[in-house]
Amino acid sequence: MAGNKSYTIVEYFGGDDGYRCGYCKNEKGNFSHGMWSHTMTVEDYQDLIDRGWRRSEAPAPSQSLLAPIIVALVIHGLFSFLFRSGKYVYKPIMNKTCCPQYTIRCHALKFQPSKSHKKILKKTNKYLSKGEIPKGQDDVDAEPMDSVCDGAGPREPSKVCQAEIKCLLSADTPKKEADNPAITEPQKEVVDAAPASLESSRKDAESVPDERTKAKVPKPGLGADASRPLCRKAKDVRKERRLQKEHVRHKADGVSSDGAPAPPATSQTNQPKLLEDFISESPPNDSCHSLEVRLVRSNPPCPQFKASFNASYQVYKLYQMAIHKDPPDKPSESQFRRFLCDSPLEAEFSPDGPEVGYGSFHQQYWLDGRIVAVGVIDILPTCVSSVYLYYHPDFASLSLGSYAALREIAFTRQLQKQSPKLSHYYLGFYIHSCPKMRYKGQYRPADLLCPETFVWVPIERCLPRLENSRYARFNQDPDAGDARMLKDVGRALVLHRRTVMPYATYSRRRRASSDEVEVQQYGGLVGQQCAERILLYRA
Template identity: 30%
Template sequence: MPIVSIGTPLGAGCSSCGYCGPPGGRSAAETSYKKSGLIASQLSCEVYQKMIDRGWRRSGTYCYAPDLRRSCCPQYTIKLDANEFKPSRSQRKLVNRWNRYVFQQKNPKPSSKSSSSTFTLSTSIHAAEYSVDRPPAAQLFRVTLEASSFSQEKYALYERYQTQIHHDYDNTPVSFRRFLVQSPLVAENIPYPSEPPEHLPLRYGSYHQMYRLDGELIAMGVLDILPSCISSVYFMYDSRWEKFSLGKLSALREISLAKDIHDAGIATMTSLYMGFYIHSCQKMRYKGEYSPSYLVDPEEYTWHPLDTCIPLLDRYRYATFAHPERSLEGSDDPGETDFPETQVTIPDDILEDVQIIYSIQGGVVSVIPVTLSDRWKNPYARDEIMSCIVALGVDLSKEIIFRL
């Protein structure tokens, strides 16, 4: 039976921008951006894959799509081709340096020529991990995948990471669960043609990737494993290992995971999604250091090589790659006043297959076309639902049952 996707549309909300802001002296209104949202009760991995291909992300069960036209710091979805990825020299050095640390437990000497010339990502990234086939390392390094769940140990790592690295002291187990444990994704079997290598996941869904050194949890990645990609949700680490750039190592490991799943017979698995690429924010540009990467066009949702996007991003506040002539300047203005009415509406007859829950009784769910619901008669509620449908697109909206 196909997995049903269900969510509550939130309508266009306004968020303050976390990428530019107070130091430049701008007011909160000037550094805000619009976004559409959906609280997802449950989503099939296939539907969520289609959502992120249209610029959506999730934080727990809250899914959102920024409106790039009306953002001071437009957030473009970036994907890396995991099968074509070639690690750069500095990326290879990071992996080798960590491997030596695990084996030697001492400050390593410069690497020999031979070790760098034999570098292959999938073997090198696993080289320092514990394995029965390998001589024991000085320290026991293990990386495991487990279904997303709460534990006190994970929360303790998260709290240390937030306070030490981000100077954010406002953390609770409840916020950790809401942000990084809860997920609307319904796990589904990955259709491997034959039994995959042991380190590969058997199901699509939301995972925690646990990095342990001598038993201690030193880092954790939050990942969604989807039909076409690994989507990186979050990564946290203990600041004692900051000098090893564990964030960059985790990206390399995630690339390697996508490639290994692909090589185990899942032809659709091609990419690592690292979230949003924000050209206006220097700190976020590191995501462009992995090549070959592509950005999604904010209007046509086609993919464009990052190299061809950069000149447009340098020139315009809002860039469309499929139709560069529609790009917009005006770097200081989130755009609200330039576009008095950007609320696109779609005629009712095109929406007749978009469904909303009418009633749930005795385990039976009844649905009706959204255009026949009481909410549709209320202009405010209709705007909310419409904003969500526009951001999802009509075809994808038909694959999600709305509830209010």
């Protein structure tokens, strides 16, 4: 090859045969095209993932392939070498596979953490500062119900004033008697003598939850507790809160509630807390734990990566055995190296790129001097692409998967300050037909890639279509097509006998060649621009 120009070199595999799906466990329902990438530029990989391709986490390719490398691997019992490798790039056949996988990206600059995300960040910060992991909390987004009680305390889902329920219990009554739901004989006599209206209310109360029943049928002989606040209607409490918020906003704008200019606003603002604010909250000087996130280049491996390789591998091994139930001998060091350390992406640097450069990295989470989690990522021209995350099983309760995703979004925002076009965070594939994979849609604003036109569509517009069908075209313009579709296969570049040439030249030299259908399929999948840059290896 002439000059020092970097090329992407791939070997293409078809995808005619189905194989086992790792999501729905269909034995023959998973279909995808694949390429073995010897080397790849970050520009080409960026264009490929924007057409639905993805490296690593790959399913097995078709076993009917006759490529020499696959035959050799099968003979030696190393077929898993191919599809459990970071150098394998694959694209699901969306309208054929059992679980369509849609490329998803998050607008990192516009991202605002949800309530569940904030809960995870606060949980981690609390563990670092106090050494405590809150129990009984989950990461599911849920809108809390309004509290209708005037006073502090946990929010209750009932519309009945909780203070009113508590007022039914006298301070002079022993706690054991108050907690007893049974009605004593004197109480029963009073209830029997109650007016018809009260009896009717009692019957109506029997059809609602217990807490509401207690509120509607006060126990005779127990008066209101004067030490507790008076009960108020929910709408009155909401109105008061709204007025308080408006008052704070007027003060921030420099106008008082009566229209007069207000004193200059203090440091208190009404701006929402940013993701970085949660992450960078300063722990106290006497905090129990310290957390450090280190970025190390995995390909080519930097000295820091080499020094921490064994510690990182041990965490991966524990993760695979605990989470994926692998036997102790399966997550071998060589398998770990192929799967999460090997990458076709070479290190690249650009004057307008981030200081760390482009390529493949590991983000290591060091807790008190030891690795507890590792995020495998690719830094590309317009995005940070998440590849894989593994963590020490002892720290599963810290929700490290979600925490790492939030840290990677914050990292993307940090890189964008150095490289303005690097503004998205890719979460891999979104699989709506697999409920466990829908969590990726919680990082919003987000887009899904249309599988036919390869344009990005807001996820809110895609979900209704996915509810009706596993496979869906998101671009609603019937006249829209693939802007980068293959138009001339003859201009696709191939590598034959260490020589780069257009496919038209290659086919003239190899008159007996019968691979035009295969090359045409490959070109249609990568698009015209990539076909003219990527070198397709020809034996």
